[in-house]
Amino acid sequence: MDIVVCVKRVPETAEADIVIDETGKDIDTRGLVFDINEWDNYAVEEAVLLKEKYGGSVTVVSMGPQESNETLRRALAMGADEAIRLTDPAFSGSDGYAIARILGEAIRPLAYDLILTGVQAEDDGYGQVGPTLAEMLGIGHAAVVNMIERIDGGRARIHRELEGGLEEVLDLELPAVLTIQSGINEPRYVSIMGIRRVAKKEIRVLGLADLALKEDETGEQGSKSVVERVFLPPAGEGAQMLEGSVESLAESVVSILKEKGGLA
């Protein structure tokens, strides 16, 4: 079982203040903390678990700047065998389609039975790259996978998570792309020591010229969609904000509970 996992380094923004940058088309990432995309972390773990069960190799691929090496090293520390970073000035401005194409050209010459990606990225949230990649490589796919039951005879028995707690069980021919849903496993802890241990491992860096891609097939030119602008969501109706000391906040909530919750 040779498995390729696509991973992305993303800023953590759930608790951060988002500032729009001077281009008006993205955010200012200075001062933000970056980490592996949440869903990709589960994908790497699943790949390593599959390797432990069925043998084979795990290769992690990331498109991004030098800092993406951190994410690749983290995956190597989790048990991946090889890492590839894709970078080129021509890649910037790529949408989900162009990203899939770049990843696809890097993966095409590799040996793979399975390609895993996260369901979506925490930053741009396309949820598009995995299935697009599959189509480009001419192989099957399944999105939102929350269980890989077994793999045998060149087929995989997998579960897709649907809405409301329902799952769909599928039998799928390999090679295929699976987009991995959070909660499929418990990603192992990665220690600083673990990352240090893989510090010397080579990360292969590939650019446009290495990928049999033309410049106009990547970046904004190779994209199917163009970002026009980003803006803060309109405030909407908005909540009535409660203010004051912790004590008075507690009192306010209690009176809301009395009134709206029917508590006496």
Place this chain on the structure above:
Amino acid sequence: MEDIFVLAEHRQGELRDITFEMLTKGKAMAEETGTSLAAVLLGHGVGKMAEQLKDKANRVILVEDPRLETYNSEAYERVLAELLEGENPRLLLIGHTAFGMDLAPSLATRIRVPIATDCIDVTIRDGEVRATRQVYGGKLNVEVRLKPAPQSVITIRPASFTVEEYSLTGEIVTVASPMEEEIVSKRFVEYVEAAAGEVDITQANILVSVGRGIKDQDNIPMVKELADALGAALSCSRPVVDKKWLPKERQVGTSGKTVKPKVYIAIGISGAFQHVAGMKGSGTIIAINKDPKAPIFSVAHYGIVGDLFKIVPALKEKVKEVFA
């Protein structure tokens, strides 16, 4: 013909809400652009659903095939690719659901048309398709423009549009399935329902719901105590379940439960749309979050910006004092 197409989503014999949400939007777009609206229904033995869709579109394009009985991306893609080539609609709307997330991107790639996923709005202006997406967990909106193309695909986030009552004089047009051979690369096996847990959070009057802001499993009892003091049930967002801090039956959201308690207290929950979809029907929503820009504050009725580790204990004391 420059139609707006909506791909009907159905499962286990039922049309899903997203279908009607997209049709409402599709009708408005068709009116604005002077075109017509078609609902595309693929399945097997789905005549009843076609009838249900009949007055919601100008046409219901129905393709029946035993191989479309359950959803299979391979079968759907083949049928849709053929259909779209023949019909040449301007725009195809698909739900950004487990169904659409699986189908839409590869379909668009197969038929070589632009796609924008997880959109909360879409317009056709000066012949160009523009869409609004949310990124960074709902903290930022992005306006995207699709490159000029005869057709485009947009996936629509559930609950982006409110279903409206209207009546069109639709006709059902049956199209023969173009599929010839069996699909062997991918086979549907079965559906599995989530096992029912001990607690049914959908029945609670008051829910105290906790998110990733709780930081550690050891802090869960603090929220549980508050719930107990209120006679409320404890629920949570997805990361709390993923980390196994609480069982799946407590999860609120698209892939969890839909709840409608009298009061929903969201503690350390950012307000991602998959969570909000499960709780926005609550009578009164109170959100506690240290980030004043957390998207949860746009659905909450009351908001407290602050550290849950200070607010929850104080609230618990007060509740005990008043309701003991």
